[in-house]
Amino acid sequence: xxxxxxxxxxxxxxxxxxxxxxxxxxxxxxxxxxxxxxxxxxxxxxxxxxxxxxxxxxxxxxxxxxxxxxxxxxxxxxxxxxxxxxxxxxxxxxxxxxxxxxxxxxxxxxxxxxxxxxxxxxxxxxxxxxxxxxxxxxxxxxxxxxxxxxxxxxxxxxxxxxxxxxxxxxxxxxxxxxxxxxxxxxxxxxxxxxxxxxxxxxxxxxxxxxxxxxxxxxxxxxxxxxxxxxxxxxxxxxxxxxxxxxxxxxxxxxxxxxxxxxxxxxxxxxxxxxxxxxxxx
Amino acid sequence: xxxxxxxxxxxxxxxxxxxxxxxxxxxxxxxxxxxxxxxxxxxxxxxxxxxxxxxxxxxxxxxxxxxxxxxxxxxxxxxxxxxxxxxxxxxxxxxxxxxxxxxxxxxxxxxxxxxxxxxxxxxxxxxxxxxxxxxxxxxxxxxxxxxxxxxxxxxxxxxxxxxxxxxxxxxxxxxxxxxxxxxxxxxxxxxxxxxxxxxxxxxxxxxxxxxxxxxxxxxxxxxxxxxxxxxxxxxxxxxxxxxxxxxxxxxxxxxxxxxxxxxxxxxxxxxxxxxxxxxxxxxxxxxxxxxxxxxxxxxxxxxxxxxxxxxxxxxxxxxxxxxxxxxxxxxxxxxxxxxxxxxxxxxxxxxxxxxxxxxxxxxxxxxxxxxxxxxxxxxxxxxxxxxxxxxxxxxxxxxxxxxxxxxxxxxxxxxxxxxxxxxxxxxxxxxxxxxxxxxxxxxxxxxxxxxxxxxxxxxxxxxxxxxxxxxxxxxxxxxxxxxxxxxxxxxxxxxxxxxxxxxxxxxxxxxxxxxxxxxxxxxxxxxxxxxxxxxxxxxxxxxxxxxxxxxxxxxxxxxxxxxxxxxxxxxxxxxxxxxxxxxxxxxxxxxxxxxxxxxxxxxxx
Numbered sequence: 001x002x003x004x005x006x007x008x009x010x011x012x013x014x015x016x017x018x019x020x021x022x023x024x025x026x027x028x029x030x031x032x033x034x035x036x037x038x039x040x041x042x043x044x045x046x047x048x049x050x051x052x053x054x055x056x057x058x059x060x061x062x063x064x065x066x067x068x069x070x071x072x073x074x075x076x077x078x079x080x081x082x083x084x085x086x087x088x089x090x091x092x093x094x095x096x097x098x099x100x101x102x103x104x105x106x107x108x109x110x111x112x113x114x115x116x117x118x119x120x121x122x123x124x125x126x127x128x129x130x131x132x133x134x135x136x137x138x139x140x141x142x143x144x145x146x147x148x149x150x151x152x153x154x155x156x157x158x159x160x161x162x163x164x165x166x167x168x169x170x171x172x173x174x175x176x177x178x179x180x181x182x183x184x185x186x187x188x189x190x191x192x193x194x195x196x197x198x199x200x201x202x203x204x205x206x207x208x209x210x211x212x213x214x215x216x217x218x219x220x221x222x223x224x225x226x227x228x229x230x231x232x233x234x235x236x237x238x239x240x241x242x243x244x245x246x247x248x249x250x251x252x253x254x255x256x257x258x259x260x261x262x263x264x265x266x267x268x269x270x271x272x273x274x275x276x277x278x279x280x281x
Numbered sequence: 282x283x284x285x286x287x288x289x290x291x292x293x294x295x296x297x298x299x300x301x302x303x304x305x306x307x308x309x310x311x312x313x314x315x316x317x318x319x320x321x322x323x324x325x326x327x328x329x330x331x332x333x334x335x336x337x338x339x340x341x342x343x344x345x346x347x348x349x350x351x352x353x354x355x356x357x358x359x360x361x362x363x364x365x366x367x368x369x370x371x372x373x374x375x376x377x378x379x380x381x382x383x384x385x386x387x388x389x390x391x392x393x394x395x396x397x398x399x400x401x402x403x404x405x406x407x408x409x410x411x412x413x414x415x416x417x418x419x420x421x422x423x424x425x426x427x428x429x430x431x432x433x434x435x436x437x438x439x440x441x442x443x444x445x446x447x448x449x450x451x452x453x454x455x456x457x458x459x460x461x462x463x464x465x466x467x468x469x470x471x472x473x474x475x476x477x478x479x480x481x482x483x484x485x486x487x488x489x490x491x492x493x494x495x496x497x498x499x500x501x502x503x504x505x506x507x508x509x510x511x512x513x514x515x516x517x518x519x520x521x522x523x524x525x526x527x528x529x530x531x532x533x534x535x536x537x538x539x540x541x542x543x544x545x546x547x548x549x550x551x552x553x554x555x556x557x558x559x560x561x562x563x564x565x566x567x568x569x570x571x572x573x574x575x576x577x578x579x580x581x582x583x584x585x586x587x588x589x590x591x592x593x594x595x596x597x598x599x600x601x602x603x604x605x606x607x608x609x610x611x612x613x614x615x616x617x618x619x620x621x622x623x624x625x626x627x628x629x630x631x632x633x634x635x636x637x638x639x640x641x642x643x644x645x646x647x648x649x650x651x652x653x654x655x656x657x658x659x660x661x662x663x664x665x666x667x668x669x670x671x672x673x674x675x676x677x678x679x680x681x682x683x684x685x686x687x688x689x690x691x692x693x694x695x696x697x698x699x700x701x702x703x704x705x706x707x708x709x710x711x712x713x714x715x716x717x718x719x720x721x722x723x724x725x726x727x728x729x730x731x732x733x734x735x736x737x738x739x740x741x742x743x744x745x746x747x748x749x750x751x752x753x754x755x756x757x758x759x760x761x762x763x764x765x766x767x768x769x770x771x772x773x774x775x776x777x778x779x780x781x782x783x784x785x786x787x788x789x790x791x792x793x794x795x796x797x798x799x800x801x802x803x804x805x806x807x808x809x810x811x812x813x814x815x816x817x818x819x820x821x822x823x824x825x826x827x828x829x830x831x832x833x834x835x836x837x838x839x840x841x842x843x844x845x846x847x848x849x850x851x852x853x854x855x856x857x858x859x860x861x862x863x864x865x866x867x868x869x870x871x872x873x874x875x876x877x878x879x880x881x882x883x884x885x886x
Binding site for chain 1: 553
């Protein structure tokens, strides 16, 4: 009931949730909705939006809406998995480093510094010459493994602050194991922070993977949002002619909508995890 | 004081704006005496900071503007030696070499004359740039220069190495870049010609040592950065900025009266869309071929550009590695040719700059028409889309269909990975249609991209791709076209004695059989192809016809479209551009506008 009340307190939160649910549904059911391959129609290249093709057609006369729906799975699955990897690795490293301090902290933070210095996009471009990134989890591993540095640092700071609190001193005084303290005492207190970071990471990783496809360095699939942008700009002339504009805008609007959805929904998450905010009128 | 202080910022802004306006170098007339011709060198993009050296891989040099050749190719399929005059005013070709008469009054931009010594040095340098091999690669596409002799102050004789009978020798010589010995001479030791002689030595150690020496010289030459551009062409590089190269008219050019623009600006570009943008704003006086969709074509024509179509001797095809099952079977390749609707693929992949391949002979259609008789052309299989024929061919080869999916003869599902290259927008768009057609037929097809063309070529040569896009029919001559199918990539090496050696390893990724049967006669496609380089155009007819018929039947590659060389001209600032009715239009459009100007085209409006 509290959750429902928090969600409905502002209409923006409901809108955010609905947007996220819509895209989640698209990712889960989209490919089954349009089974088989995209139909091509060389006689309807870059046709305008119509009742038959709501968002127009692409360079091969394929339906843009169908491409958006079918392409949602790869984009969202990759972004969600990358965010999960980031949250798991970042939280684990940050918790251990912040709680134990000393040599473990130094070693883990130097590792974190190293990860933070890795330039993400150039590395992915190099990796793409070796990996095909044909499956979402492949790209998610690449993105997640190189993207947890920021979360680790933030979680460590939070941990350092929490470990000085009375309840943790009490836990340690009771002789509870480090594992118990970290998992049962520290982690629940950090969960809201991690969850919000994870949602924000989804936005960042979605941008990163689409950019990689946009640059044209990973597998070509006309139903991938990044490839759609690439084709619209570099071969469809969307920047020079209005014909391919709907083909260019469709994936961009989707990315924008997901970003808005996450930002609006974060407001609710923040209040849900932070009781002090709930007390405000 | 206070008021002045307040005015300082706007005044500074105005000054900056004025400065920028003064520095800007858009196309057209910048003053009454300045006629600026603006274009793009599509094959040679600008690399800021790179040397002004035609032998540097990313050098800033611009053929036909500041970089000259003895002649410029007219792209005549029946006469490979048909060239526009360049630094050579005329030439005589013999069985062993070529005698070149230099342009009277040909001078470098430093005022010194172009001499036979420059030609001799340039040929020696050319031999150091990747052409140097033991035995000099007779009968192939090697340059094979044996000696360069000064006949008189303006005549030079260039001969093939002893024993060489390469019919392409003259065209190779005419197409080399000519550089001044005053600039490049110090990089080449005086003993270079004896080193070149050593290449053909019977002693393998001597020959190998010569290759090593020449390669070392070649590296030094390609790394060389001249302090300034010294040109024998109509223009000379004044400066190279990251965004453009500026070339001014060369007052020492031998045919200066024909050159109207006082300046040429070649814009930098990083992709086709940059060139489209320049055209949309009317900035380019001529624009090279770019793969463009019809919506861009429409907007470019609307801006006022004139489209000039000419033949392009290149064809986009789908090639196979026949050592990968099941592509070694002719029935499989033929079946795929029946499944792929080339008209539909071309409409998506290359709607403006391509026409669907019709004859499927390994040559472009215009060349096929010249080599084959009408009855031979009508006997060719057009492989019109026909899924029933495809299914029957596959069934005959032991394939089965389970539900909607084709199974290989061993019962496993047949899946295709169609390889193409990132950035090759026409291939990628075409691959989408091909995969859709094959999917619908019952062969799930995945399109995969290689990050760049250099890697693609390396991987292709290493046999890593079973099915992939490939350019064939390169060049107007039948010899060059069939070298692409039955040459080095197919394991054939031509020997000096007119024979060929065939090896399965080392670069052979096509793996076609060494024997085809055409009308009951067995032929060796590699041997016939090698022979083409030693026969005159008239004597090649039989071999070309055999190769064309064999290729049409065996389908070692499936040609998809013949490229059309679509150029654009803009007559707002200049007029009298080459047009569809101009003589030798294929050759003119194949070359850069500098050649048009040398031929008397391009006048001020």
